[in-house]
Amino acid sequence: MINKDTKNNSWSAETPNDPIKICIATTPEEKREIYHFRYKIYVEEMSRHLDEVDYDNKLLYDEQDEWALLLYAKVGSELIATKRINIGTISDFPQKIIELLSLETFQGYSSVNDDNKFAFITKVMVTPAHRSSPVLYLLMVKCYEICCHNHVQFIFGISNFHLIPLYEQMGCRRYYKNFFYPGHGLAVPIVLLTDDIQHFRKVRSPIFRIARRRRSLNMKTIEWFNAVFSNQASIINSQLITEDELWNLLCKRLNGLPTESMAVLQDLSEPEAKKFLHSCGIFVQCDPDDMLTFQGDISYTYSILLSGRLKSLTFQRPLKEYLTPGQHFGANGLTEHNKHTEEIAATSSAEILALSGIAFQKFCRSHPDIAHKIVRNTTREARKKPGTR
Structure with a gap:
C-alpha cells in the first residue's frame, strides 16, 4: 500500500520489512549522499566512463544538479534509489539536450504559450538488491505528480535498449532517432505525455490509477503529438505487440x-x-x-x-x-x-x-x-x- 506524508513531503510503500520512503533532497548532506550513491552505481558497479566524475571524493554530479529536484528513496537509513528531474522552459536546457530530444519541435505544440515547461528525468538508478521492489514505481509517481503540479505536458528521458520495455510499460513512448549519450552509449529518447490516459490504460501503466483522477485533461496535446510524430506507426512498442x-x-x-x-x-x-x-x-x-x-x-x-x-x-x-x-x-x-x-x-x-x-x-x-x-x-x-x- 502507498501512503503520502504531506507534512514531510514524502511517499512510502508498505513492504514486508521496512517502508520505502521517497523524499526530495534539500540539504547539502542529502545531495552529497546522492552524488556518492551515483558514483557507486555508475562507476563502481557499471564501470561507466563519465566526464563529470569526481574520482577523489567518489562523487558524480554535473551542472544540471544546480537547478534540479533530486529525489531519493530510503529503507530505514539506507539510500536505495535516486532520480533527477529538471523542469524549465526550453531556454533553461543546454543546446545539446535541446537537439537530442528535439525540444524545439515540442516548443511548437502551442502557439499561444511561449513559456512551455518541459521536464527531463535523468540519473535514474536503483541499488541491485531493490531492483525488483516497487521503488521505481514510487519515484515515477512522485515525478508525475510534481510535473502535473507544474503544468508540464511532456516528461522526457533517455533509455538504453535493455530498459525500453520498463519505460514503455510505465507509459513512455519512443519518438525520435537514437543518439550517443556520453557514458551511456547508444540511447533512445523517450517521452511521457501527462494526459495520455488511454495509452496508459493500453500498456497497463502503474501510473494509470493516479493519472485517471486528473480532472483537466488536454487531449489536444495527444492529438498534436500523434500528428507530428506520425513515425510512431513504425515503432514497435514492446507492451502493445502480441x-x-x-x-x-x-x-x-x-x-x-x-x-x-x-x-x-x-x-x-x-x-x-x-x-x-x-x-x-x-x-x-x-x-x-x-x-x-x-x-x-x-x-x-x-x-x-x-x-x-x-x-x-x-x-x-x-x-x-x-x-x-x-x-x-x-x-x-x-x-x-x-x-x-x-x-x-x-x-x-x-x-x-x-x-x-x-x-x-x-x-x-x-x-x-x-x-x-x-x-x-x-x-x-x-x-x-x-x-x-
Whole structure:
C-alpha cells in the first residue's frame, strides 16, 4: 500500500520489512549522499566512463544538479534509489539536450504559450538488491505528480535498449532517432505525455490509477503529438505487440522461423520461443553510423541482427562477411554481463532485436525451464566462438 506524508513531503510503500520512503533532497548532506550513491552505481558497479566524475571524493554530479529536484528513496537509513528531474522552459536546457530530444519541435505544440515547461528525468538508478521492489514505481509517481503540479505536458528521458520495455510499460513512448549519450552509449529518447490516459490504460501503466483522477485533461496535446510524430506507426512498442505479432514480424525479417536462424533458441519449442522473445525482446531501428557497441562497455543485451549491414571499427572488417540476419553480435548481456571487445557500427539502416538481460531476470523466475535452455544455448555458443565479438 502507498501512503503520502504531506507534512514531510514524502511517499512510502508498505513492504514486508521496512517502508520505502521517497523524499526530495534539500540539504547539502542529502545531495552529497546522492552524488556518492551515483558514483557507486555508475562507476563502481557499471564501470561507466563519465566526464563529470569526481574520482577523489567518489562523487558524480554535473551542472544540471544546480537547478534540479533530486529525489531519493530510503529503507530505514539506507539510500536505495535516486532520480533527477529538471523542469524549465526550453531556454533553461543546454543546446545539446535541446537537439537530442528535439525540444524545439515540442516548443511548437502551442502557439499561444511561449513559456512551455518541459521536464527531463535523468540519473535514474536503483541499488541491485531493490531492483525488483516497487521503488521505481514510487519515484515515477512522485515525478508525475510534481510535473502535473507544474503544468508540464511532456516528461522526457533517455533509455538504453535493455530498459525500453520498463519505460514503455510505465507509459513512455519512443519518438525520435537514437543518439550517443556520453557514458551511456547508444540511447533512445523517450517521452511521457501527462494526459495520455488511454495509452496508459493500453500498456497497463502503474501510473494509470493516479493519472485517471486528473480532472483537466488536454487531449489536444495527444492529438498534436500523434500528428507530428506520425513515425510512431513504425515503432514497435514492446507492451502493445502480441506474441504472435512479434513472431510473425520476425519470420518476415528472417525469411523463416526464428528457431532456425537464432542459436539462442536452439531446442526450444515454438511456444517456448515465442514466450521468450516476447518477454525479453525489443525491436529497435537504427540509422547509418549508429554505434551499437563500445569496446570495454558492459553489455546488458543479447543483440541479434534482423536486417541491414554492420561493421567492426576495431578490426576494420565488414561484419556482413560473416553476420547474417538471425545471428548474434556483441557481448552476451542476456545471461551474463560481459564486456564488449570491439566497437560495432551500422553502415546502413538496420533493425536489431535486443534481448534484455533485465527482462531475462524476471523471465527466469516465471519460466525457469525455458530460461535454463537459454543459458545452456548461450554457453554453448560462447564455447564454439572463443572470445566475444
